[in-house]
Amino acid sequence: MSPLPSKRALMHGTMRLQLIGVLLAILLVLLPWLSKLSPFALSMLMQAATYGIAVLGMVVVLGYTGQINLAQAAFFGFGAYSVALGTTVYGMGFWSALVLGVIIAALAGAVLGLTTLRLGGHYLAMITISFQQIFDLVAVNWIAMTHGPDGVSGIGRPSLGPWLLSDDRAYLSLCFLVLVSMIALVAWLPYTRWGRAMCSVRENELAAEVVGVPTLRIKIGAFTLCAALGSVGGGLYAAGFAYISPDNFNFNRAIEFLSMVLLGGAQSPFGGVIGTTLLILLPEWLKEMPKSLQFIKDFYLVIYGLAVILIMVFMPQGIWGLLRSRFKPAPSAAPAATALTLTANSSTPEVVLQLSGLSKFFGGLRAVDGIDISVRRGMIHALIGPNGSGKTTTLNLICGLYRPTSGSIFFQEDDITRTAPHQRAARGMGRTFQNIRLFSAMSVLENIMIGAQRSGNPIERGEHALHQRAHAALAFVGLSDKYAETASQLPYGHQRLVEIARSVAGYPSLLLLDEPAAGLNQTEKGELVELLIRLRDDHGLTILLIDHDMRLVERVSDIITVLNFGKKIAEGTPAEVLKDPAVIAAYLGDDSGIS
Numbered sequence: 282m283s284p285l286p287s288k289r290a291l292m293h294g295t296m297r298l299q300l301i302g303v304l305l306a307i308l309l310v311l312l313p314w315l316s317k318l319s320p321f322a323l324s325m326l327m328q329a330a331t332y333g334i335a336v337l338g339m340v341v342v343l344g345y346t347g348q349i350n351l352a353q354a355a356f357f358g359f360g361a362y363s364v365a366l367g368t369t370v371y372g373m374g375f376w377s378a379l380v381l382g383v384i385i386a387a388l389a390g391a392v393l394g395l396t397t398l399r400l401g402g403h404y405l406a407m408i409t410i411s412f413q414q415i416f417d418l419v420a421v422n423w424i425a426m427t428h429g430p431d432g433v434s435g436i437g438r439p440s441l442g443p444w445l446l447s448d449d450r451a452y453l454s455l456c457f458l459v460l461v462s463m464i465a466l467v468a469w470l471p472y473t474r475w476g477r478a479m480c481s482v483r484e485n486e487l488a489a490e491v492v493g494v495p496t497l498r499i500k501i502g503a504f505t506l507c508a509a510l511g512s513v514g515g516g517l518y519a520a521g522f523a524y525i526s527p528d529n530f531n532f533n534r535a536i537e538f539l540s541m542v543l544l545g546g547a548q549s550p551f552g553g554v555i556g557t558t559l560l561i562l563l564p565e566w567l568k569e570m571p572k573s574l575q576f577i578k579d580f581y582l583v584i585y586g587l588a589v590i591l592i593m594v595f596m597p598q599g600i601w602g603l604l605r606s607r608f609k610p611a612p613s614a615a616p617a618a619t620a621l622t623l624t625a626n627s628s629t630p631e632v633v634l635q636l637s638g639l640s641k642f643f644g645g646l647r648a649v650d651g652i653d654i655s656v657r658r659g660m661i662h663a664l665i666g667p668n669g670s671g672k673t674t675t676l677n678l679i680c681g682l683y684r685p686t687s688g689s690i691f692f693q694e695d696d697i698t699r700t701a702p703h704q705r706a707a708r709g710m711g712r713t714f715q716n717i718r719l720f721s722a723m724s725v726l727e728n729i730m731i732g733a734q735r736s737g738n739p740i741e742r743g744e745h746a747l748h749q750r751a752h753a754a755l756a757f758v759g760l761s762d763k764y765a766e767t768a769s770q771l772p773y774g775h776q777r778l779v780e781i782a783r784s785v786a787g788y789p790s791l792l793l794l795d796e797p798a799a800g801l802n803q804t805e806k807g808e809l810v811e812l813l814i815r816l817r818d819d820h821g822l823t824i825l826l827i828d829h830d831m832r833l834v835e836r837v838s839d840i841i842t843v844l845n846f847g848k849k850i851a852e853g854t855p856a857e858v859l860k861d862p863a864v865i866a867a868y869l870g871d872d873s874g875i876s
């Protein structure tokens with residue numbers, strides 16, 4: 282067993298980083314007082330700080346959760362108009378107007394998040410663009426409310442306790458204080474259940490849902506937080522500049538926010554801040570070119586656009602991504618893992634899973650055609666059949682990715698026929714995929730932690746318990762020392778094992794495995810067999826297994842069900858089934874044959 286990675290050294294490492302962070306934050310907040318800044322510099326910094334807060338929202342929704350948002354300028358506008366109109370027209374105080382703006386924006390963000398229920402990718406982009414355009418139209422045309430194109434002027438600054446923040450330096454300090462607090466919040470997020478769940482949605486939404494992440498709720502949460510951050514930035518902006526008009530919040534501004542986050546690196550708040558700073562400074566630098574280069578000034582929008590495109594093509598992770606990969610710290614040795622426990626409790630009913638008359642038709646194709654299967658507690662139940670016989674479709678029906686055309690599914694005596702996949706996971710259903718679906722860009726440990734954190738698990742609350750659980754599951758599949766690697770960097774066989782570890786980490790009472798041996802060499806297959814037998818014999822886990830390798834199936838399974846053209850053609854012990862003439866005939870008709 283490897284010695285504990287000097288945990289103290291590790292703590293010191295992160296503590297040192299945190300200390301540097303805190304010092305930098307204090308320095309930033311005090312910056313307006315430490316140097317003599319020109320009014321121009323003050324206003325640039327105020328713009329950078331308030332935009333930066335809005336861009337942090339983009340980090341959450343785009344960088345973490347992988348959802349496109351082309352309406353961040355509208356959310357920025359909600360905060361700005363709320364403060365502007367609240368303080369000048371409705372006699373509200375700055376803070377209450379800001380809170381109101383955040384609430385309105387958060388609600389609008391949640392509604393936008395809801396539309397992601399069925400829509401993703403291009404459609405989501407279109408919807409957010411429309412939302413942004415509607416905001417713009419309303420701001421310009423609803424003159425009675427928004428003052429139209431004239432905008433709102435004379436917006437006052439707030440006071441903070443005894444301090445009046447009408448002085449530019451004091452107000453800039455406040456903006457920086459909010460900025461660094463929000464950076465800290467956004468930087469901490471990926472180390473929480475919510476943040477990890479967001480990243481899993483970005484990496485593989487389908488797998489996230491099946492592993493137990495309530496993906497819709499996570500996306501709504503991400504949009505809500507993004508909108509709230511946008512409106513905080515906007516509210517501070519309005520009071521900072523004392524004047525706003527609709528063109529501060531139009532589609533161009535939304536694109537600017539998007540460019541900032543992509544340029545700096547969407548997956549980190551530090552990237553967001555770097556991108557914001559650069560894109561606010563860039564036009565100024567270009568404007569201050571020497572005479573001979575003045576022609577650039579005329580083209581600065583073109584150059585700006587080109588630079589952004591080039592950077593996105595050659596640095597898809599943004600500037601921060603590039604810096605990070607240069608300074609990646611070496612991982613410490615894996616901590617000593619505890620033994621894996623799986624509560625295969627005896628209260629689990631005798632029949633864990635019951636499929637009755639289950640069918641799935643795709644148009645005229647009867648992929649699964651009225652099958653009945655009972656999976657009994659503590660058994661390895663194999664589902665075999667030629668290619669295209671409906672095995673994967675059956676698994677997709679069981680875990681809820683498909684709605685059956687007819688028939689029912691009972692899991693531990695409850696009807697789950699219409700239950701969402703993440704709720705089935707919450708009841709103790711785990712699964713792996715025929716074509717591996719890991720959260721590729723995340724570490725092996727994070728992958729397994731997402732499996733471990735499914736709701737309804739018997740794990741203590743808190744990050745420490747989740748870490749321990751994930752290390753135990755990883756040790757169980759024999760990959761302890763790989764915990765810090767990026768999932769996609771692992772060899773194929775190891776990725777299969779990580780997928781199994783991810784599902785057993787969540788204390789499943791039923792494990793669904795879709796061709797776990799596909800692509801493994803003989804040694805790896807042998808290890809897989811041992812693993813499956815350990816899961817059943819030592820832990821009492823119930824497993825429904827699909828595999829093509831008949832020798833493997835024969836060695837591990839207690840019961841085999843054979844499908845052909847979506848129908849069950851045989852069922853029984855390996856000895857009975859494998860010499861059944863109907864089964865042999867079905868396989869002879871298939872190229873793969875019984876191998």
Ligand code: ADP
Nearest residue numbers: 643646648666667668669670671672673674675
């Ligand atoms: P197996 O896993 O046994 O090889 P599948 O369950 O993947 O087979 O597929 C069964 C049949 O259903 C195949 O003919 C396949 O083409 C079809 N099928 C599977 N999924 C879909 C889908 N989403 N849409 C249309 N046809 C599908």
Ligand code: MG
Nearest residue numbers: 672673674715
């Ligand atoms: Mg299949």
